[in-house]
Amino acid sequence: MLRGVLALTLLGLPAVQQPAGPAAITVNERVRHQEIDGFGISQAFRRNELLEALPRDKQREVLDLWFDRDKGAGLSILRLGIGSSPAGSPYDHMVSIQPEDPGGPDAPPKYVWDGDDNSQVWVAKEAQRYGVQRFFADAWSAPGYMKDNGDDKNGGTLKPEWRQAYADYLVAYTRFYAREGIRITDLGFTNEPDYTASYASMRFTPEQAAEFVKVLGPVAKGMKVTCCDSFGWNEAKAYTAAIEADPEARRWVKVHTGHTYASPVDGPLPTDRKTWMSEWNPPGTTWNEAWDDGSGYDGFTIAQAVHDALTLGDVSAYVYWLGGSAGATRALLQLDDQARTYRVSKRLWALAGYSRFVRPGAVRLEARAADPALKVSAFRNPDGSRVVVALNTGTAPITWQGVHGRATAYVTDEAGSMTPSPVKARTATLPPRALTTIVTR
Numbered sequence: 001m002l003r004g005v006l007a008l009t010l011l012g013l014p015a016v017q018q019p020a021g022p023a024a025i026t027v028n029e030r031v032r033h034q035e036i037d038g039f040g041i042s043q044a045f046r047r048n049e050l051l052e053a054l055p056r057d058k059q060r061e062v063l064d065l066w067f068d069r070d071k072g073a074g075l076s077i078l079r080l081g082i083g084s085s086p087a088g089s090p091y092d093h094m095v096s097i098q099p100e101d102p103g104g105p106d107a108p109p110k111y112v113w114d115g116d117d118n119s120q121v122w123v124a125k126e127a128q129r130y131g132v133q134r135f136f137a138d139a140w141s142a143p144g145y146m147k148d149n150g151d152d153k154n155g156g157t158l159k160p161e162w163r164q165a166y167a168d169y170l171v172a173y174t175r176f177y178a179r180e181g182i183r184i185t186d187l188g189f190t191n192e193p194d195y196t197a198s199y200a201s202m203r204f205t206p207e208q209a210a211e212f213v214k215v216l217g218p219v220a221k222g223m224k225v226t227c228c229d230s231f232g233w234n235e236a237k238a239y240t241a242a243i244e245a246d247p248e249a250r251r252w253v254k255v256h257t258g259h260t261y262a263s264p265v266d267g268p269l270p271t272d273r274k275t276w277m278s279e280w281n282p283p284g285t286t287w288n289e290a291w292d293d294g295s296g297y298d299g300f301t302i303a304q305a306v307h308d309a310l311t312l313g314d315v316s317a318y319v320y321w322l323g324g325s326a327g328a329t330r331a332l333l334q335l336d337d338q339a340r341t342y343r344v345s346k347r348l349w350a351l352a353g354y355s356r357f358v359r360p361g362a363v364r365l366e367a368r369a370a371d372p373a374l375k376v377s378a379f380r381n382p383d384g385s386r387v388v389v390a391l392n393t394g395t396a397p398i399t400w401q402g403v404h405g406r407a408t409a410y411v412t413d414e415a416g417s418m419t420p421s422p423v424k425a426r427t428a429t430l431p432p433r434a435l436t437t438i439v440t441r
Helices: 002-011 048-052 056-067 120-129 160-179 206-216 233-244 247-252 299-311 346-355
Strands: 025-035 038-042 077-082 134-139 186-188 224-230 253-259 274-279 317-321 333-336 341-344 363-369 374-380 386-392 398-401 407-412 419-422 427-430 434-440
Touching (some): 025 374, 025 386, 038 346, 048 056, 048 120, 056 120, 077 120, 077 317, 160 206, 206 224, 206 247, 247 253, 299 317, 299 346, 299 374, 299 386, 317 346, 346 434, 386 398
Parallel strands (some): 038 077, 134 186, 186 224
Antiparallel strands (some): 333 341, 363 374, 374 386, 386 434, 407 434
């Protein structure tokens, strides 16, 4: 009977007798893991212009789907792209606040600000109205004149003599946002420093990144410096290790970030600081709205990726790429500026199964499942509510007995999206090939 008793400690309530045998889910509140910062999206590279092209009622519906805690995913982090290109650049570039060389690294800066920033300011203000407080600004590249290849695209590296000017440039960007009423909380200076792209990109070795944070940290007052958004999670470990090995660099980096294109999350980064999975969407060639079709970019795939990041990587945040885009995108939404409408994929609801209910400041609790087909995670929110998220990867339903209190289950599968399902007689049914979020208040 011991295992049944342990299962009932989930809600910190008195145990009652359960049937013999292991409980489907056992949560130990005494074993606590990472604190959660939140879940989010990016709309960099002018994707917000697609949203602005929609009618106002459709704009509001999209914003609700991203940020509303009743109608949508309740996302709590917005990642912004710091531009590096001159005005008039094509769709895949973001405009710089200093597009022209001011006359050298020691010359007085000549910043320009249009109050719009490729429509990112508008979406940031809207997100703030929904309660979003975490704004993560990240640069894909320095302006071309600061780099050895003279171009913001195609890799290249930051010239050593421009380090301080580049740090000041990044901080100036955050001050423009402050002028608009948006406080940038997290600031990154590099995106995929180990990957050369035909769009905005800039290379840093782990050692070069560690050196630069010692320039940026002292001027980035009131913000958390992040590093280094490597192309893959395993690759990110080298950047984290280089920063951890340098006491001065470690002083300034408060959040370690990595992507999962080159390699998935398979364990924690080598640090005791916060870590974020800060960008990923799966590869693919078509727009797909399915929940579970084996494509590798369906909703089920996203649910598994979020679970692994939280439980294997101990990440404190999961930031998806992108919230919405056009055409054959793997974004959460497809934004059609020609038809002036949008479509929703099950990827949104896979993320929402976590993001709507696991709130900033939550703590992940130790959770185990008796059936290996069940991927389970558990959380306690700052308001005392408990959340258990169960992804049933098997082909048979699983019954979990021992749910206490006023609980509701929300099920996402091929048939429904976050569909409420009452928990009766302390029993929850976890349907096959479905994501079930159980919330107890």
